[in-house]
Amino acid sequence: MAQISQLIPTLNPVYAERLKLRRQSANSAVWDLLDQVYDPELPGLTIWDLGILQNVQKTKNGWKIDITPTYSGCPAVDAIEQDVKKVLTSANLSNVEVKVVLSPAWSTEMMSPAGKAHLKSIQIAPPDEQDxxxxxxxxxxxxxxxxxxxxxxxxxxxxxxxxLEAFDYFKHF
Amino acid sequence: MNDQTKQNLYRFLVGLGDDAVVLSHRLSEWCSNGPYLEEDIALSNIALDYIGRARLFYQYAVEIEGKENTEDDIAYSRTEREYTNLLIHELPINDFAFTMVRQFFVDVFYCEYLAKLSESSDERIASIAQKAVKESRYHLKRSEPWITQLSEGTDESRRRIKEALIELENFVGELFIMSDWEKELVEQGIAVDRTSLQSGWDDYVQAYFAKSGIDIPSSKLQIRGGREGIHTEHLGHMLSEMQYMQRAYPGMKW
Structure with missing residues (x-):
């Protein structure tokens, strides 16, 4: 018998929590704008889909965007920070602060199903919980x-x- | 936070950052010198994880210090005697067996140490440790099969593993020694009691090597001094290379 998860598409709880935060946010336009920001090393994968984008908040006179690095030495963080600022500034939002948060630590469970599907489409095997x-x-x-x-x-x-094809596997982490 | 705690915390964070940056530099020396391409990439990636770890500790340290120093000042402007890394991290890479035995030793250590540090009462330290421990667990997954492969490979690879063990065993004890400032931080629930980790480490490592029929030589010599800035002859040479650009062109940026 097929497993239930194969019959009914289910979301893992970690991603579901992120999705809830985004859907209930009053700033959905800003979340949507940030769908233009991609990971510099994974072409076509947005920072939302990768799970790096953690929160969007309105501050007194501007915006605070929380991002979390995939790995603590990830060299892409600086580039992503610049891209976030660029996108929001060109949409006439000012005083954008990008905050790098470490907790909760990033995991592949934060990735969206669309993100995983995209990885496969560029021939990178998506993370699997059982490896x-x-x-x-x-x-x-x-x-x-x-x-x-x-x-x-x-x-x-x-x-x-x-x-016999050699390929990259996005590690379950 | 009172001044004494601040000072303790600063020394503690810089020590952990030094451990990470020094090992990171050593691992990066394999870049373009690895036994084959995949290994080359793997060692460089592990170096990158350690650089990230060092930055997180240093960034917090300079915030605690509250002056105008940056993480780069800590990494590039201090002399050998001001570095407080534990000595095992600074030993030269020697051959591949030596590098992997050292990596296995520290991976086993950090998996336990960082798991405990994840429960630190200092939230920032806890969150750094939570991130780093996941990385160390992955590193261990990679260093373990190498230990088996080299131990059970050829006579030559086995000989090299055994030689690495003799040298490295002298530097293991220092991982479990507490500095005075660390002891005070343990009482406040911020740091981890290293001494409590030693027997678990010994058992794990001995059992792992026993699978390949190798006994860990017991070392009567426990070389120490890193936390007080007393180093082996190797660190100064390493720093002269690592700090070269900032020494030659102070404040230089990419």
Whole structure:
């Protein structure tokens, strides 16, 4: 029998919590604007989908945007901070403060289902809770680990035993 | 927070930052020198995790200090005697076996230490530790199979593992020694009692090497002094390279 999660699409609780925060926010226009900000190392993946964008708040005379790094040494944080400011400033929002928050620590569970689907479309295997790594090219589960680190700290290098393609796996973290 | 606590906290944070930045620099020395490309990338990525960790500790330290210093001042403007890292982090990379045994030793240590530090009464420290411990757990997943592979590989790789153990065992004890300021912070629930971690560490590491039939040599020599700024002859050379640009062009930016 198929598992329930295969029959009824379910959201993991961590992402559901983020989604609730965004949906209940009075600043939905700003959240939507920030969907123009992408991770510099993962083309086409927005900071919302990746789980980096944590909160949008109105301050006394401006805006405070909370982001969280994927890994503590992630070199993309500075670029993302600049991009957030650029997008909001060009939409005529002023006094934008970007705050890097560490808690709760980022996890792949913060990623959106759309984000995971996007990863697969650019041939990066999305994170899996049981670390079952599916080849993004031929969907085979017969894959092997080549190296625990790939092109960035958040990815590992795998190879498909069926189609022999080497690919990045976005680590479950 | 009173002045004494502030001072203790500053020294504590700088010590943890120094441990991370020094090990990070050592790991980065493998960049373009790794045994093969994937290993090269892996070691550089681990170095990056440690740089991130050092920055988080230093950034908090300069906030506590409340002067105009930045994280870069701490990393690039202090001399060898002002660095307070534990000595195991500064030893040269030597060969790949040595690097992996050291990494395995510190990974096992940090997995326990940072898990405890995640419960610190200081929220900022707790959140840094929560982030870092996840990274160390991943590092351990990678250093463990290397220990097995090298221990059970060829006679040569086994010999090198054993040699690394003899040298590194002298520097392990320092991981479990408490500084005076750390002891005071433990009483306030901020720091972790390192001494409580030693027997768990010993058991884990011994059991792991026993799987490959290797005994850990017991070391009568416990070399220490890092927290007081007394270092091996290696740190000064390392810093002269790491700090070169800022020494030659003070305040230089990319």
């Amino acid at each position: 079952i790594v599916e080849c993004p090219v031929c969907d085979s589960q017969e894959t092997q680990l080549i190296s625990q680190f790939g092109s960035t700290a958040c990815k590992a290098l795998y190879q498909c035993k069926s189609c």
